[in-house]
Structures are given as C-alpha cells and as structure tokens.
Amino acid sequence: MASKHYPTPMLDVLEEGPWPSFISGFKRLRDEHPDERIRSTVNGLLGQLEHSYETRMGYWKGGTVSVFGYGGGIIPRFSEVGDAFPESKEFHTIRVQPPAGNFYTTDMLNQLADSWEKWGSGLVTFHGQTGNIMFIGTTTEGTQHFFDDINEYGWDLGGAGPCVRTGMCCVGAARCEQSCTSEQVVMRHLMNNFTDDVHRPALPYKFKFKVSGCPNDCVNAIERADFAVIGTWRDDMKVDQAEVKNFVEAKGRQYVIDNVISRCPTNAIALNDDDTITVDNHNCVRCMHCLNVMNKALHVGDDKGVTILIGGKRTLKIGDLMGTVVVPFMKLEDDDDYEKIVEMAEEIIDFWAENGLEHERCGEMIERIGLVNFLEGIGIDVDPHMLNNPRQSSYVRTDGWDEEAENWFARKREEKASA
Amino acid sequence: MAAEMRQPIESGCPDGFQYMHPVMLRNYGQWKYHEHPRPGVLLHVAHSGDKIWTVKAGTTRILDVFALRKLTEIGDKLGDGFVRFTIRSNIEYMVADEAKVEPMIAALEEAGFIVGGTANSVSTLSHTQGWLHCDIPGTDASGVVKAMMDELIDDFRNCDMPNRVHITTSCCQINCGGQGDIAINVQHTKPPKINHDLVGNACERPSVVARCPVAAIRPAMVNGKPSLEVDERKCICCGACYPPCPPMQINDHEFTQLAVWVGGNHSNARGKPTFQKLVAAGVPNNPPRWPEATAIVKRILQCYKESAKDWERINDWIERIGWPRFFEMTNLPFTKYHVDNWRGSRSSLNASTHIRF
Ligand code: SF4
Numbered sequence: 018m019a020s021k022h023y024p025t026p027m028l029d030v031l032e033e034g035p036w037p038s039f040i041s042g043f044k045r046l047r048d049e050h051p052d053e054r055i056r057s058t059v060n061g062l063l064g065q066l067e068h069s070y071e072t073r074m075g076y077w078k079g080g081t082v083s084v085f086g087y088g089g090g091i092i093p094r095f096s097e098v099g100d101a102f103p104e105s106k107e108f109h110t111i112r113v114q115p116p117a118g119n120f121y122t123t124d125m126l127n128q129l130a131d132s133w134e135k136w137g138s139g140l141v142t143f144h145g146q147t148g149n150i151m152f153i154g155t156t157t158e159g160t161q162h163f164f165d166d167i168n169e170y171g172w173d174l175g176g177a178g179p180c181v182r183t184g185m186c187c188v189g190a191a192r193c194e195q196s197c198t199s200e201q202v203v204m205r206h207l208m209n210n211f212t213d214d215v216h217r218p219a220l221p222y223k224f225k226f227k228v229s230g231c232p233n234d235c236v237n238a239i240e241r242a243d244f245a246v247i248g249t250w251r252d253d254m255k256v257d258q259a260e261v262k263n264f265v266e267a268k269g270r271q272y273v274i275d276n277v278i279s280r281c282p283t284n285a286i287a288l289n290d291d292d293t294i295t296v297d298n299h300n301c302v303r304c305m306h307c308l309n310v311m312n313k314a315l316h317v318g319d320d321k322g323v324t325i326l327i328g329g330k331r332t333l334k335i336g337d338l339m340g341t342v343v344v345p346f347m348k349l350e351d352d353d354d355y356e357k358i359v360e361m362a363e364e365i366i367d368f369w370a371e372n373g374l375e376h377e378r379c380g381e382m383i384e385r386i387g388l389v390n391f392l393e394g395i396g397i398d399v400d401p402h403m404l405n406n407p408r409q410s411s412y413v414r415t416d417g418w419d420e421e422a423e424n425w426f427a428r429k430r431e432e433k434a435s436a
Numbered sequence: 437m438a439a440e441m442r443q444p445i446e447s448g449c450p451d452g453f454q455y456m457h458p459v460m461l462r463n464y465g466q467w468k469y470h471e472h473p474r475p476g477v478l479l480h481v482a483h484s485g486d487k488i489w490t491v492k493a494g495t496t497r498i499l500d501v502f503a504l505r506k507l508t509e510i511g512d513k514l515g516d517g518f519v520r521f522t523i524r525s526n527i528e529y530m531v532a533d534e535a536k537v538e539p540m541i542a543a544l545e546e547a548g549f550i551v552g553g554t555a556n557s558v559s560t561l562s563h564t565q566g567w568l569h570c571d572i573p574g575t576d577a578s579g580v581v582k583a584m585m586d587e588l589i590d591d592f593r594n595c596d597m598p599n600r601v602h603i604t605t606s607c608c609q610i611n612c613g614g615q616g617d618i619a620i621n622v623q624h625t626k627p628p629k630i631n632h633d634l635v636g637n638a639c640e641r642p643s644v645v646a647r648c649p650v651a652a653i654r655p656a657m658v659n660g661k662p663s664l665e666v667d668e669r670k671c672i673c674c675g676a677c678y679p680p681c682p683p684m685q686i687n688d689h690e691f692t693q694l695a696v697w698v699g700g701n702h703s704n705a706r707g708k709p710t711f712q713k714l715v716a717a718g719v720p721n722n723p724p725r726w727p728e729a730t731a732i733v734k735r736i737l738q739c740y741k742e743s744a745k746d747w748e749r750i751n752d753w754i755e756r757i758g759w760p761r762f763f764e765m766t767n768l769p770f771t772k773y774h775v776d777n778w779r780g781s782r783s784s785l786n787a788s789t790h791i792r793f
Contacts, residue, residue, distance in 0.1 A: 030724040031579055034586030037548050039578050042500035049502070062568075069567035069576065070723045073689035078682060079571045085441040094569060110569060118452035119520045123508035125455060126519070130501045130508075139501040143521040146564060146612050153498065153569055165442050173447045184449060188520065190465040191456055192480050192488060192530070199465065201452045209448035216446065232704035236523055239709050240615045240702050247704075276746055280706055306705040310747060313469040333610040333676055334649050336778055337711050375643060 022047065023064030023102070027071060046139045055139050058154065061104025062138070065096060082109050082157050084164045087216040090174030091160055107156040108138070111163060112149035112175035114183050114208070114215075117201035118191055119144065129167065136163035147225065148185035149175040178218035179376070181211040181366070182225045185238075189230035189248075195308060196230035197248030197321040198349050204228045206355045207244070207362055214366070221373035221382075224366060231317065232305045238329065238340070243379045244362060245326040245340045252320035253298040260314035265292040277307050322348045325358075327365060327391075328380025338380040341388065345402035361395070368394045398428060457518035457530040459488045475595040476551035477537055490528050491515075491540050493549040494560045494585070494592055497525040498568070498578050506547050514540045524560045524602070526553045550592060558591035558601040558737065564612040572679050573607040574622035574692040575721045580605050583725040584620075587734060598744035598753070601737065602702075609675050615700030617750040618736060619712050620729050622721070623695035627671040628684035632658040639664070639681035647676050694719040694729050698736060699751035710751045716768050732768070739765045758792045 031040045046059040069075055082093035092110040099106030121143075129150075133141060138154030145151040155163060164174065175183035184207065187193070189200030207226045214220065227238035230248040238245035265273050270288065278288050282304055285297040308315045325347070326340030344361070348354050365379065372394065373382045383391045392399055401407075453461060463482035470480045478490040496503060507527055511519050514536060515529040522528060527549075529540060541551050553559045561584060564570060566577030584603070591597060606613020606621040613621055635641070641664055645653045650672055656665035664684065666677075675686035686692070696719060700712030715736070719729050736750075743765065744753035754762050763770045776784045 027724045028579075031582050034582070035589050036494070036550065036582055036585035037496045037503075038582060039496040039498045040582075042496050042498070042503050045502045046500045066568055066576075070579070073575075073692070073721060073723065074687055075567045075570060075573040077569060077571045084444065086444045092569070094571065108569070110565075114449045115521075116450040116452040116455055118456070119522075120452040120455040121519050121521075122455050123511040123515075123517045123519060126504060126508045130504050134501055140498055141501070141504065142498050143525060143527075144523075146562065146614060148523075164444070168445055168447075171447060171450050173445070173449075185523065190467075191452070191460045192467065192490070194467040194469050194480070196465060196467070205449050205451065212446045212448040215448070216444075234702050234704060234709065237614055237702040239704075240700070240711070280747065282706055302704075304704050304706055306747070309705055316468075331611060331613070331615075332674075334647065336649075336780075337615070339709060339711070374646075376647065 022060055023067060025063050025067040028063060028067050043140070050139060052134065055134065057104045058138050059105075059140075061102040061106070062108065062154065064102040065098055065105060068098060068101070077108070082160055084161050084174065087174060089177045089180055089216060089218045092177055105154065108154045109157065109160055111137075111152040111155065111160060112145070112177055112183065113152060113167065113172050114175045115144055115148065115150050117186055117204045118188055120191070128170065129172075132163060132166040136166065147175070147182050149183045173212070174216060176215045176218070176223070179220045179222045180216075180218035180224070181208075181214040181220070182223050183215070184208045184226040184228070185236045186228035187230050187235040193230060194312060195233065195305065195317055197250050197317050198228075198230055198246070198323050200228045200230045200248070203246055203323070203349060203355075203358070206359055210359045210362070211366070220366070220370055222376050222378050224369070224379060226362070232303050233309065239326050240329050240337075240339060241331065242329050242340065243327065244365065245329055246358070247324045247326065248321065249303050249324050249346065250318035250321045251346055252318040254296055254301065254308070254318055255316040256294060256296060257314050257316070258293045261294050261311065262292045264311050264314050277310050280306055322346050325361070328378070328383050330378045330380050334376070335381050335384060338384065340380070341383065342403045343392070343397060345400060364395045455518070457488065457516060457532070459486050459532045460530065462486065472555045472595075475557065475593055476541065476554055478554055487532070487534075489531050489534055489537050491531070491537055491544070491551065492522070492526050492528050492553045493544045493551050494526050494553055495549055496578075497560065497563070497581065507549070510540065510543045510547065514543055524553070524562050526560055550589060552593040552595060555595045556597045556600050557593075557595040558588050558597060558603065560592065561585065561603045561605055562614060562616075563605045564607045566607040570607055572675065572687070574609070574624065574675070574687050575607050575694065576723060577605055577607050579724055580620065580726050580729070584730050584733060587730050588737070591737065597737075597741055599747050599749045601740075601750065603733070615702060615712050617698065617700060618733055619697040619700060620733065621695055621697060623693050623717050624673040624675050624686050624688070624691065625693055626688060626691040627666050627668045627673055628675070628677060628686045629688075630664065630666065631683040631685065632661060632663040634683035635663040635681060636661050638683050644677050644681045644684070647680055649674060649676060653677060692721055693717065694721050694726070696729065696732050696736070699754055701749050701751045703749070706752060707755070714774060715762070715766070717773060735766050761792065
C-alpha cells in the first residue's frame, strides 16, 4: 500500500510551465519526506485531487472538530471518497492568527514548520483570504496536538463560523510613508478584545475587522470588512516644493498635468507657472492619487486619525456591499482613544448580535433596518459625511424636523465650544 | 478525561513588533518616501536616512515544508532573517544592506521562485481553497492560479502595466474570493439537484429556506419524506442553499462554469472604491489548465495595457473609454445577462444622452 502512488495524469500537467508548481511541492512531500505518515497522507490527497480534476467535482464535507476549550478555529474536512483514498480521509485545516502586519522571523517559520511536520501534512499557506495562516491537512487527533504545541509558544486559533474572524492590517507604519495610524496596534486592540467571540462562535454570522493605514486601503477593508478602519489626516498635506520642481523637471509639465493635476477627483491641485503646486486642502478628499504619483514631494499631514466604515461584505446573501462611513474622523493616539474605538466595536457587535437575523451580516442588517435606525441603536449622530447625497425621495415623514434641526445646531455649538 | 486536557492560552493575535526587522522597528512611523529600483524590489527611506530594501517573490502559495524551508534558508543565508507575506501571498524579504539584494534575487530565481509583483505588475492571483480543500467548490483554485500565472508571469516580473492589476479567483459564486481588477469566479447555470432522501435528516429546513436570496425554496413532502422543493423558474442558481444543505447539490461537471468580472478596485485613489462588473460568462470549467478563461483574461489585459493611460486601473480605464468600446476592443459578446436586475440596479442604467460615437 505505502509504496503505491495514485496516478495523477491531469495534475502532472500542472508541473509544466514557468510558475512554481504546487503539484511538484505535493510530490516532494509524497516522495521525499522522511515521515511515512506525511508521504502517505499526501499520496491520498493527490489521488483525491486527481479524482476531482477528472470528474470536475469536489469531495470534502464538513463536520464538527475543534480543540479543547474552543468552539471554532478549525475547518473540518472529511473525505466523501475516503474508501478510495483512505490516507487523507480526515484532512482538517487549522486556522491560526498571524502576527499583526504578517511579520515573521525565519526562525519562527522554521519552528512552525517543525511542529506542523510532527502533526500535519506539511502543507501550509500564508495566508488564506481572511488572513489566517492555513495549516492544511491533519486528523482530528493531530489538530489538538498541533494546537497544543504552537499555543505554548505564542500562537492562537483564528475564527471560523459565526464569530469574530481573524483580522488583517497592512504593513503600515512599519514600512510605508503614507501610514496615518499605528495599524498593528489598532488591529490588536480590536482583535484581542474579542478573543472570546473569535473562539466561541455565537454571533449571527461572521464579523471582520480590517485596518488600512491610508485610503489606498491595501487590505480591501471597505469592500470586505464589517468594521473597516482607514487611516487619514485632516490638516494640510505636506508639499515639498523643491521635490515638486524636481519631479516636474524629470517628467515634464505635460506629464504632471495629465497624471496629477487633471486626475484629482475634486480639482484640488493647481500647477503654478514656477513649477510649484498649490493644494486646495479643504476640497482635497484624501484620495491618495497625487501622493502615490509624487511620493517624494507630497506627504500626509500631521493631524492624523482614522475613518471608520461599517458593513462591507461579499455577495451572500443580498449582494456585495461596501462599508458606509459611520465615523468620518477620530484620533487614535492615547489609551482613551483606543478605549473609545474598542467600545464602539462592542456597541456595534452587541447591537448586531441582538438585531441581526441568523446568517445576516452587519451590513445586511443595516440595509434592512436603515442607517438611521442603526446609528440610533449604537448612539452615533447622523452626519452628512455618511452620504453621497441627501434623500431624493419625498416619501418620508418629517414631523420631528424642528427638534432634529435644534439637535444639529446644538451639536454644532458644542463642537465649536470644545474646539 | 477533560481534566487531562490542556487548557488553551487565549493569546489572540500575536504582536508583530517582535518579528520586525530592527531598521523597521527603529523607524516605525518615520518613513519618508520609497523608490522602485527594479521590478520586485522596493527601497524605503526614513526621515533618519535609514534605508530598507524589500525583495518580493511569488510562490506556489500552498507551500510544502520543503519550499517553506527553502524560503527561510534564503532569508537566513542571504537576508537578515526577517520576512512578511503580502495579502496576495507573496513573500517579502527585508534587508538593510543593498549589497544583499542581487544575491537574494539570484537565489530565489535559482530555487524556482519568481521575483516581481511590485508596483504596476500583475500580482499573484489571490484564490480560495477549491477542490483541494473546500466543501462546496465548483472548481479548483490553486490549479487555476498556477495555469494562469504560467501565462502572466512576464507581467508579474516586468511591472510595466499602466497601474497595478489584482486578479482574484473564487471557487463558489457567493462567498469567499475578493474583489479584483479581474475576477474569475464560478457561475452555476442550473438549479440544485436535490437528493430528497437525505434532506430531512441532513438539513435544517427553515434555515435553508431563509438562505435563498430569491425565496425559491419551500418545504415539501417528497416520496412521503420531509424535503425541500425549488421553484426552478425563480432559482438564480447561486448555490447559497448548498452549504447549509449538501443534498442540494449545485455543482455539476458540465453546468458549473466560470464567469469573468472586471473593474473591482479597493483603493480610494481618484474615484471611490468600485465593485467588479460581469463581462463574460459561459466560460468552461476546464481543468487542468482552464485555457478558455486564461485566454479571456489575457485579452482583457492586453487591451488594458495598450489603451489605458498611466495610473489608470482597469475600472478607471473603462470609465474613460466606456463599456461599448470595452466590449468592442476585447471582442467579448454583450448580452442581456449583462443588464443588472438585482436591487439597486437602476443606477446602472444610462439615464442620459452621454453616448460615445
Ligand atoms: S441555488 Fe440559490 S436561488 Fe436556487 S434555490 Fe438555491 S439558494 Fe435559491
């Protein structure tokens, strides 16, 4: 049995071509790994995958597997064709939270590889779509052993099921001049306040935090996160006019006009006759385009903070939704600020846990009940920054208008007084 | 029994600072600008004058421990021992000494990894789990990506597109998979085939009924057993009922196909973030190399490369040239299926005389 390799004529085709081949990697494990357990597991896996390629169907089913003390974090996989490929008939994935910012030392990666070789298939992905390290392929028993191993040296499971899922943040302040917040710190404050909700799925559906340090939003937070934190700034962008001149000289005025000036969505930049630029900072929407093009000359301002958007998600059930601005700007500098953002997240998750239907994402709930009801539920005032434009339908009751108008003016007076 | 079990340490998300390159630690939040000295390499310069080079490489994404150890060995021997992974699963090595860059590139290429993926490249396709590990997959994921990257490798290496291109694939129609400049996603074309003998035991029927976006499912007695029925005229073949009820098999070796979407853009640069739009369906799900899907992707990329202006992402480009021209250039058929009828769809209709001739 052990020496018999399942034939893989279709998969073999994927060993051709210049891009590195995962099939060649599987075969290395099958043929060269010192541990017979790994060799034979991966042989079974190759057999089943070939079967999928030939029949164009998948053959894994879910189940219930977790580690002691937790309710989630594992993606259980049992083979529906385990009789034909018994070596890999249990092949669960273990989702492990990566360090904020996805940093590793080579030593730590080697240590993780050692543990995984001891208990798993030897296949791993950095990272899955949500952001977990995916240790792909072990038995129910191996799941517990592997977790016990790596949990001792600092690694914990991510989310699976209706729970707070593993978060994601960009490289940010660690290596990016456009960073407007301390992405990793924000992410860990949020994530590690909810470890219980990560490990014990009891929410209506999944809930994701993602943190991008600037509006380029490298981790797709607005499109994919229930709670998107995006770094931004509210004072003037910094212009190094000497570098502007260098850029104009190197690229030519026409290039600057075509690629910087005329691409600004709000026409907020002008190129002057002396090859300097003038920025209309009140109308700059912090889109990042000009800073991306002229990254030596233009820099984010000093009064940094974050914008928070709620409710982004992919298709299921009502269609894709972008997050909506719920907090146009907040500072994130001292402990009080961090406490505030964590409290807001708690408020939102609590409200959604109470009001969301089964399998309804936060954004879908907002769509169903309306933004105003959501905001009232979490105690946040309406703000014109939350909209593209005010209502265009006249089908609305406005009998509370005077009171609401007075609220608005009172808020404005307060803001002015505290400024 | 339970008493012998080890209690978990609920440590949550680990601190990234402990694994960060000392130069990055020292200059945290103090970066001034970056340059792109060559494809696959970034140079970041801090206000202090400190510099850090990043060498980026594409891998198989699903790494076997041999490949992982090869990657760490290169980082140990030729780098500074500090790495990170991007959201498209490329590995990045950070080094403080420029002299380390070229040897590292040579070693990575020698070991079969592909250096590139920076700036205006077609970066590695992000993908879901597929036949390899998903419980509801309509297609494979890693195989699609390998087959496509074989053909897009020059665009990964050369970084000479008008702007960056993110491609994603998804092995079901509804759930995982991200938004992309180009997305290759499963598209089912027939309603689920129901195994009525199993539904009663395997499925929580009310939640399956609730899962359908078009209310096409109703409880029914079939052959004297409690089951579920689908109104096939209403069914949009999305497969949302399949995960909570595996006997409602949506995947089919023939009728599960692929669709290609374009113009998803996560960035706020220039316009607001955009969702991807359908451009081609009926694409055969054709392992092991999916040549039909790859051909469409290549054609779109070629038109984009030839016709887009600098800094235009695919959505910016199409917004400028208009959809009629896009279909004309790419030679893709325009059909009634491109006209949206889902909620909010009216805003996708042209209520103006803005027409290009
Ligand atoms: S495939 Fe989609 S539309 Fe059809 S019955 Fe299932 S959930 Fe409803």
